[in-house]
Ligand SMILES: NC(=O)C1=CN([C@@H]2O[C@H](COP(=O)(O)OP(=O)(O)OC[C@H]3O[C@@H](n4cnc5c(N)ncnc54)[C@H](O)[C@@H]3O)[C@@H](O)[C@H]2O)C=CC1
């Protein structure tokens with residue numbers, strides 16, 4: 001979904017607000033809450049099991065109200081979003097099934113795996129509520145309500161996994177609400193979701209963590225590994241800094257899929273062992289050619305899993321004030337920078353400035369502007 005949402009209003013009876021309950025107001029729950037808080041017709045309630053979190057939710061302004069009582073959060077809610085770690089999702093659906101919920105209300109989750117929670121909800125009598133599995137396929141390596149971001153889901157895919165039993169009217173209502181995230185809704189089967197997301201998200205997280213740990217081992221012997229890893233290595237392993245408990249639950253939940261994927265991964269790495277043992281240069285080049293061809297055929301810069309980075313690099317001579325000058329030029333052209341990072345800045349070497357933007361349009365405008373000003377810019 002794209003375009004201007006200022007004319008989008010959720011249908012509601014006069015005087016009553018749509019109540020949206022968010023269980024677990026962390027990165028994802030908090031980001032959803034921020035999306036919904038933009039509509040005066042919504043009342044957003046946050047739930048946490050931890051009393052200390054309640055004040056934090058309110059103080060950070062992501063919810064209208066917060067409580068440690070599951071029953072109070074759920075009472076009269078029109079939509080209930082389960083945003084806790086994957087290992088707790090089925091327990092939450094079960095606990096909610098024991099409460100008296102508003103007839104026709106929709107319970108949905110945001111878990112990174114879908115098959116187990118959908119299967120579990122299917123078996124429960126939900127007392128007039130409807131469960132629809134969900135997975136907003138955007139995130140970050142940071143966690144907690146402090147990392148919540150109203151823009152997180154913009155232009156990302158948001159997967160829903162309805163079953164044959166899901167009432168079409170309920171699905172339409174959830175889709176309508178999710179327009180507030182500005183994500184693109186995709187509907188698919190929960191088992192297929194876990195296979196595909198296992199391959200494109202869970203496996204890369206495992207590989208990133210294993211790779212970082214391998215290098216950390218070498219670094220214990222010689223600190224030069226960490227020193228030289230500051231650039232590209234750091235970027236390609238960003239997701240290795242993801243939240244351990246969240247990822248423990250995801251991997252255990254998608255265990256069978258991951259075991260198969262890791263078997264295939266071993267075969268891929270063994271291929272390189274064989275090519276190297278035989279010094280097969282043509283075979284190695286062919287691996288790169290095939291990978292490049294597939295990678296280049298992927299949709300460009302759609303925000304999604306392993307978020308695309310809207311970044312460029314600018315070579316900057318070590319002149320005082322040059323970084324400020326670039327930021328000022330961008331500001332004057334009303335191009336919003338989301339981050340600026342100096343990768344290397346010693347007196348005797350030119351620095352490299354990494355500029356990050358929120359979207360592709362801003363990146364393209366910045367590159368055109370900086371090139372026109374004579375800067376050496378590359379992606
Ligand atoms: N991190 C990411 O990039 C993405 C995560 N997800 C899914 O979203 C869900 C939430 O993840 P994040 O928001 O990233 O994590 P988070 O750590 O930022 O938030 C988790 C929330 O759950 C609560 N929580 C933690 N352990 C709990 C427990 N044992 N019982 C009850 N509440 C507990 C925390 O207090 C916090 O409010 C997970 O199911 C994850 O798989 C989905 C898309 C992206």
Ligand SMILES: O=C(O)C(=O)Cc1ccc(O)cc1
Pocket residue numbers: 111112136137138139140141201239304305306307
């Ligand atoms: O940080 C990234 O690039 C991610 O891949 C975030 C992410 C993590 C888990 C998900 O289920 C979806 C997205």
